[in-house]
Amino acid sequence: MLKKIHHVGIVVPDLEKAMSFWRDLLGLALVKSAVVLDQGVKAALLKAGESEIELLEPLVPENGVGKFLARRGGGLHHVCFQTEDVAGELSRARAKGIQLIDQQPRPGLAGMICFLHPKATHGVLVEYAQPLQE
Template sequence: MLTKIHHVGVVVHNADEAMKFYRDALGLKVTADRVIEDQGVRGVLLEIGGSEIELLEPTREDTGVAKFLATRGEGMHHICFESDDVDAELDGARAKGIELIDQKPRLGLAGMICFLHPKSNHGVLVEFATPLKDGHGH
């Protein structure tokens, strides 16, 4: 079951520069900051209330995030909904004919994650996440 908006993903050229706004100016607390090698991104999560902002900085040019940045520039990338069972959410989306990017959940910064294709979601990239016991995908 979807329980809340877990985070909103924002693609940036430089996460350190972006943190000058989100962390320093707005006062949001960094809860995770790491490079996810297989996705070719540096992800930074900043907490706000019961949700987070995820800054995504590409670390390679051959990734979807890098291509997004090259074609669309910095800005809103995706919305992530938290679920207690990402596998069931993915199966439910598949059964409803929603176009999927991921055929099975995988480990990400927010825990076990999967993405739904924006073609099925009115142009919005949607992510489902089930956080791990420590709250993230560590």
């Protein structure tokens, strides 16, 4: 079951400059940041009430985030829903015929994640995340 909006992802050309707005000016607390090599991004999660903002800076121009930045100059990239069972949600989506990007969950900054294809979701990139227990 989808529990809540975990975060919204925002593509930025420069993570540090973006942090100066979201963290320093708005006062959102940094939850975690990392270089996610298999996704080709530098990323940061910032707490916004019960949800989070994920800032994504592409490390390479040819991945999805890099192409998004080149086409759109940054901005709102995806919406992520939190679940306690990302594999189950992915299976249910597959059974309903929803076009998927990921065929199985994979590690990401928000935990175990997977993406649904925007062609199936009326143009919105949708992510499911199962946060890791800390």
